[in-house]
Amino acid sequence: MESGKFIIIDGNSLMHRAFYALPKLTNSKGFHTSVIYGFVNMINKILEEYKPQYIGIAFDRKAPTFRHLEYAEYKAGRHKMAEEMAEQIPVLKEVLVAMNIKQSEIDGFEADDIIGTVAAKCDEKGISTLIVTGDKDAFQLISDNVHTLMTKKGISEIEEYDIAKLRETYGIAPAQITDLKGLMGDASDNIPGVPGVGEKTALELIQQFGTVEDVLQNVAEIKKNKVRENVSNNMEQAIFSKKLATIVKDAPIDFNLEDYSLKEADKEKLYELLTELEFKALVEKMCGNLPNAVAAEPIKIIVEEISSIDKLKEVLEEAEKSGRLAFKIDDEMGEMLRTVYIDVAGKQYRFAVNDSSMRLVKSIMEDPEVKKSGHDIKQDILLLRKYDIEVNSIGFDTMVAAYLLNPSKGSYKIRDLSQEYLGAGMDGYDSKGVDQVQRYGATVKKVSELQPVFTGKLEEYGMMELYYTIELPLVAVLADMEYEGFNVDKEILQVLSADFAGQIEALTADIYRQSGEEFNINSTKQLGAILFDKLGLPVVKKTKTGYSTDVEVLEQLSAKHPIIEKLLEYRQLVKIKSTYVDGLIGIINPDTGKIHTKLNQTVTATGRLSSTEPNLQNIPIKTENGRQIRKVFVPKSEEYVLVDADYSQIELRILAHISGDQGLIDTFRRNEDIHRRTASEVFGVDLDEVTATMRGRAKAVNFGIVYGISDYGLSQDLKISRKEAKQYIDNYFARYPMVKQYMIDIVEAAKADGYVKTIMNRRRYIPEIASRNAVNRNFGERMAMNTPIQGSAADLIKMAMVKVYEELKKRNLRSRLILQVHDELIVETHKSELSEVKQLVEECMEKAIELKVPVIADISSGDNWYNAK
Template sequence: MTFKEKLLILDGNSLMNRAFYALPPLTNTKGIHTNAIYGFTTMLYKMKEEIKPDYIVCTFDRSAPTFRHVEYKEYKAGRKKMAPELAEQFPIVKDLLNKLAISIFEIDGFEADDLIGTLSRIAEEKNIEVYIVTGDKDALQLASDTTKVIITKKGITEKEIYDRSRMIEKMGITPTEFIDVKGLMGDSSDNIPGVPGIGEKTALKLIKEYGSVENVLENIDNISGKKVKENLNQYREQAIFSKKLATIIREVPIDIDLEEIKSKENYDATAVRKIFMELQFKSLLDKVNSSNEKEEEINIKFNIIDNVSEFDELLKKIIDNKENNKLYMSFKILEENIYSKSFIEKIFINYKEKVYIINLDNLLKENKENTISILKRIFDNDKIFKICHDVKMPHTILHKIGVDFKGIEFDTKIAAYIIDSSRGDYNLDTLLQQYLSILVKGHEDEKYVKEIFYLKRLYEKLRSEINDLNMNELYYDVELPLTSVLASMETEGFRIDKDGLTNIGEKFSNEISKVQKEIFDLSGEEFNVNSPKQLGKILFEKLDLPVIKKTKTGYSTNAEVLEALEDKHPIIQKITYYRQLTKLYSTYVEGLKNVIDEDGKIHTSFNQTVTTTGRLSSTEPNLQNIPIKYDMGREIRKVFIPNNDQSIIISADYSQIELRVLAHIADDENLINAFKHHTDIHTKTASEVFKVPIEEVTTIMRSNAKAVNFGIVYGIGDFSLAKDLKISRKEAKQYIDTYFERYPNVKKYMNDTIEKAKQDMYVSTILNRRRFIPEIVDSKKMVKAFGERLAMNSPIQGSAADIIKMAMVKVYNEIQNRKLKSTLILQVHDELILNVYKDELDEIKIILKECMENVIDLKVPLEVDMNVGETWYGAK
């Protein structure tokens, strides 16, 4: 049979339910659960792509009782109430379907199955091929030569397709006979009783032989099995009634207008895109059909500046206009991992609603000296206010050619980040969609022109939001000026001792060979230590160590497994060390060689909009993550050296800043007094927890107390503490309980913070930096517990991040104001690294102490430890 058209019917309740339990918990930053919507929408797009339907509908159950409930009070009785996390997603998915122009069918008194049955019958009568997508096997009775039933399996990724012939082939019965099977066996999920003692196997056998419930009941005498006979006789009426309950009604009084249910591609794409942005379904944005999505009709005037004289004329026009001195700017950058090779190809300027495209690369080639002179007059002028998106990179690149970047009034990327640090995508086009519902189309320069034109509106929107959220101090005093500090640090770079790096490489190679030989000696044979498969055979077959975890390909030998086996055999420690060495070698010995620039330095990139806590990160290479657990890791720091013979490296590190922040936020008197009296906090805690005088605290006691102190900051429980300290859970619990007895306000802070986070869905730092924590209201215990730990820790870690950033800005400004030659070159968490000229060393030490220790007024003093050395290693 050939069909001209296809109808796709989605079983809304079934697919939402299947997606909710198949996918891990997902929430957006507002705490709205989204996993069912995401799974449903993914399946919808998948089915549309595969089936290419001419018509599409979605059915839902209504909460009102159906005729089945009226006839049988126990129908679906005892079924678990829908989880509130799932229930809250139904209105959203229905709104999404409406925006996608997909018709929804739901009628009081009938189930979605009945609507599906009726819609499929009507379509069959019109010679339309039907595809029913559901997770409920009840729909199999609707399969036919015309209707295919697609049953989702294993979550939402696998499926089975049934039509009439497939039913007969796989189950040995027709779709209609499937109703009779249900009549005999019943259905526990719907509370359809069936016949007691008859399961699926027996029901299938009986229906295959007799064809229907009625024929089975007429032939009871011919059926083998005394108990089956007795039950069939006793529950005759129940079997017939169960069949009736299981039968999908195909005559529901509904009108269907084929024109209305047509699969439409000219839906409200802007509205759909907005929903996806709000739900944070970034991966689904590409699915939105933007071909009919209308851009705002605007007439953008733009000029292309392709020679130096035109650039000079534009500058004069800007400088002469005293009333309007705001430039909205973006930059087209060709970025490389080698600092000296990145350059600005074009600058886009929106000035007085007119866009200028400055072909900077061409201008520099035409007349570098004059072009740089014009750039300086624009960018060095702090009376010309610049509103940009992602200003740090162009700032760094302009530094290379001697151009400073002053007058930065606003950076929309940084603003969007502090408003919501969990986004992950702060591209200008994404922000225009989210905040202004503006879709920017076009290629290359055309897109840049449109984006820079709309930048003014985005700036006004974000500026207003920052003010409303009381984030002005965080934004204008910390994050925005920090872009200049980071640009300076990236420009300055950290000099590398190339010969020293070669020598360390040889030491690493020798150490790796030595450890490898020790592993071979302990295993009794040579093998590829880097191969998990070969290593697994050695550990679990030859050495007969207990198997911790298996994978599809064999034994797991990951870090968690090795940690569990640590005390089982000396080879484990060697393997862990070997892995650390090889990783260090590839990342920081060979890796560093590839990113040393022409000036003999490494210019790492500092990322200001990556972490949810507010901490900075560094990439290409990551200089914040050099492990120092092993001596060989610390050795790498020896190759980081001062700029010249007149310079030296200084490290300034905040002492126990997170614990000091905790004392301040928790307002705990005992903790505050310990810091005020400059007491060693770990010794003090050991004395409190182990109930011994301070002079009797042993090294082990102090070490354990240190684990408790830092564990408390991260919301550690007795299980994790016991594991870390290799003690019993009972002892660990006692440590924690005693800690909270001595520092009661810390416990109060944690409880209060968790409760407030549940109400607000976010926590805040001292400077009002927010971190959204939707996990804290999740129904799953593990996810909720994780959210509670985040709630306890984020204000502490985030405040520490705020403080070091404030210190960076203050130190940088003081060095600039005094016109010193010394420079900030690196930040690693709570530590600042500077290249200091020896004749400025005493002055820099004073600057660091005063700026870092007095950067913020806390209830406890901030203390800075300073060390000086001929290398980074020596300054620790």
């Protein structure tokens, strides 16, 4: 499996986005430049945010494609490209050559086909691939390894789609996109589809029947007369339209991965081109280190250098008197700290890191009477820990405050916040021509200026309690958790690796035996030939290159032949071994023997924490082999055990609280099995008559309701008819009517306000709810229903984390909170403190926030994460 990330860009799509999104720009000679400017800025943004190892751009050619030859009206009616746009394309391509980015275009094929082919080849190699485009046709290329980055609102915003996001938004799989286009057509490409069938109807038909072919075979079952008539009369046209919409994955290109490697730009050529275009900011950003490049305009900030220890004492004494200190550490040299920047009473200072200065820093940082402020202060806390310095009394974090004010932004750079909230940019902040003194001096200055503005906003939005009792104290908690890390037993990892390798080898032999020959199990083509040609299994789905053998297909065939179960188990094991066993071995810190995951506080729109580098929240638990991974996570010594505390059915308890449904509240107050009670109500039987199957289906209904599930979604989950699924949902709402009313009310509130709130007043803005597109609007409604529940669960677990952390410190215990996974906390506990810690954690979790129903935390312990759960 190859490593690295591949970005493939739809050049034509991005050009059109730039042309129509930006105002018309020209240089002093009158040459239009907006397309080039927007395009290059977008590439820079992608390179900065996604850091790919490979990048390529595909363009259309003027020559007719094979689709034009098959259908003369293909793309007929499109307006001729505007001259202002066309004249920029040759220059744009020159700029891309200077940037050393590979471009591809082929006679007879579209850029989509090049992208499809490149993505397929990367997929085969296991390379994580992102397709940058504004064309939804690319959704059909999504796979486990291939995602799309859809440009939104011109070129300033992008949204990532994977298989789950596509299904959540449209209710269909990637392979069904061509079926969707086969029915609804595509006006932009002049693909006819079926007259009278739009996106909504097409989605309903695909969700009900599966593919265009299935729709045509079951045309008599279409309920709406007009739709049934139109489909019946346009069968061949639907099939043909699907074919036109299908992206080729085997276009004749010579694919050499190294050709797409990210390379250093030809800066002299790039400087010449960008200067001619008069892109001063881009020259500074991309060519700033050239001797003759234009220097960046300095930020007008005076940063006084403190060169004597007496002066540093004087400045820090002033900070002590004022009780406030904004600070930032220059860590450009990596592990070595070079300079500390501070803002005291509106003045900016800097001083070198040495033993004498750090003794003074330790004194003021650990002084609880001085409020410390910063931007992403957790990073600075971790840096100071290397010098045995604790940061007490965190007064403000501008990044965390900005996140609360708008959790959907995705990026909270101090420069952007300054522009948005102060109306004063920090021009050149990210340019190479700006020295570090100005950069860090500007940061501490803006932290001090933004703090009162953000405080006013938080007060206006009713978020002061959320900020000061949960989010701000949580910064120190997360810093401590990251610093502590989670100990890993490498020997167990190696044993698991060998065990899984043995299982994979046995499965491989079993698959060969059942198929009657040896072949490449990882080859879709070879596997398809075995399953459908040799074994004669029914064909579920085909792609342009042959039979589909994805997970959905295999699951549908699971009852047809015993080889399918082995194949599913094989794929699962290969992924677990490569990602969670061999993958973990390479990221153990050699100095500590631990894994120090990064816990992200300002990423998710719901308020939940996320984990990266690596993602410990994603350790698989659905299978026994997956759960085995938890055995490698162990306490730091034999004197410790792991205490695992997990909220019981917290989202359902929160649903009972915020909906006020008395039936649901009473069930929890009686400490009944909620799924058994729901089964009794939904199926109309006594509690003692509820079967395991009934309880399982009721559980799916309970959790499905939390996420605004549809009858179609429930039918897919339970493998029952939509009619039966609808009956389950109707019965549920009949029994718990206030849950239904809550959902109606929260959607209406979201439409009126544009946002929804959690128990602690956390906001999430939902612009999708006002969309004219029915699919997007429905997605927004589901978000409105779920966010107050999921976001309140985030409030609860975060409050519990703060309480547990503070109580452990207050009691001077040796035990430490080391990980949070969704509704679960893990405390590395000294054996002598086990009983006390279990009681402490239970009380902190269950009393974090008072609800109308009991909050229950299940507490257990063990010598590893597996045994503790």
